[in-house]
Amino acid sequence: MVSKEELKKYLEQVIALEKAIKYIYETDAQNIWRFSDFNFYANKYNNLAKKVAELTGDYDFITVFHEDKLGNTFDTLPAQQKNIFDSLLANVLTLRALLENKIGYSDSEIENLKNFLQSKLRPAVFDKPKKEKDIQDALENLLIGRGMNKGIDYDREVGRVKISSKEVIPDFIFPRLGLALEVKFCNENGKMKKIIDEINADIQSYGKAYDSILFVVYDIGFVRNEVEFKNGIEEGQKVSVIIVKH
Numbered sequence: 001m002v003s004k005e006e007l008k009k010y011l012e013q014v015i016a017l018e019k020a021i022k023y024i025y026e027t028d029a030q031n032i033w034r035f036s037d038f039n040f041y042a043n044k045y046n047n048l049a050k051k052v053a054e055l056t057g058d059y060d061f062i063t064v065f066h067e068d069k070l071g072n073t074f075d076t077l078p079a080q081q082k083n084i085f086d087s088l089l090a091n092v093l094t095l096r097a098l099l100e101n102k103i104g105y106s107d108s109e110i111e112n113l114k115n116f117l118q119s120k121l122r123p124a125v126f127d128k129p130k131k132e133k134d135i136q137d138a139l140e141n142l143l144i145g146r147g148m149n150k151g152i153d154y155d156r157e158v159g160r161v162k163i164s165s166k167e168v169i170p171d172f173i174f175p176r177l178g179l180a181l182e183v184k185f186c187n188e189n190g191k192m193k194k195i196i197d198e199i200n201a202d203i204q205s206y207g208k209a210y211d212s213i214l215f216v217v218y219d220i221g222f223v224r225n226e227v228e229f230k231n232g233i234e235e236g237q238k239v240s241v242i243i244v245k246h
Contacts, residue, residue, distance in 0.1 A: 058098060
């Protein structure tokens with residue numbers, strides 16, 4: 001049986017390769033020849049993919065490139081080189097998802113995200129917030145500062161979920177983690193009950209499309225008893241609540 005530590009070692013290498021490939025996309029966008037090193041990256045991917053396939057036995061799921069058929073820098077056009085890179089990135093992301101699933105990566109990453117936001121969100125909100133969007137903006141800045149990429153690692157106000165005749169949209173989604181995140185702003189007396197009602201409705205809605213739901217409640221002095229507030233919400237479901245005090 002393959003150890004999780006061994007799989008984590010390869011996951012780190014896959015993530016490093018993913019970052020290197022994305023860097024090529026982001027650097028010198030006007031240079032149409034920036035994908036000319038496709039052979040080098042395809043070889044790196046193939047080596048990792050073969051090792052992971054040997055460890056996990058997922059030969060049917062993991063694909064590799066036929067390097068002898070890719071051509072080289074001098075007999076391929078820029079559009080062909082980019083197509084190879086596009087395919088390469090897709091395969092790297094698939095390999096990463098496979099490893100994360102084997103390790104149980106999403107659960108530990110969600111826990112890491114919860115701890116991160118619990119400790120970092122309050123210092124990131126410099127002035128007393130006036131509206132929920134202020135909290136959402138601060139949270140997104142933290143995600144960016146953590147090295148997360150919008151549209152890849154997370155997204156904001158996308159991922160519609162259709163419920164009967166209406167659609168609901170989470171504040172943030174983390175596709176690789178199967179996670180929806182909602183921000184709630186407790187800024188006045190009597191709002192606590194309304195937020196709890198909203199959370200219960202959100203659980204019913206987002207639970208149909210996401211494996212896990214995280215609620216970040218930003219409180220400016222109205223949540224007196226955190227245990228009482230969370231009571232019954234987190235119980236028996238993949239639902240988490242963190243309360244951040246201003």
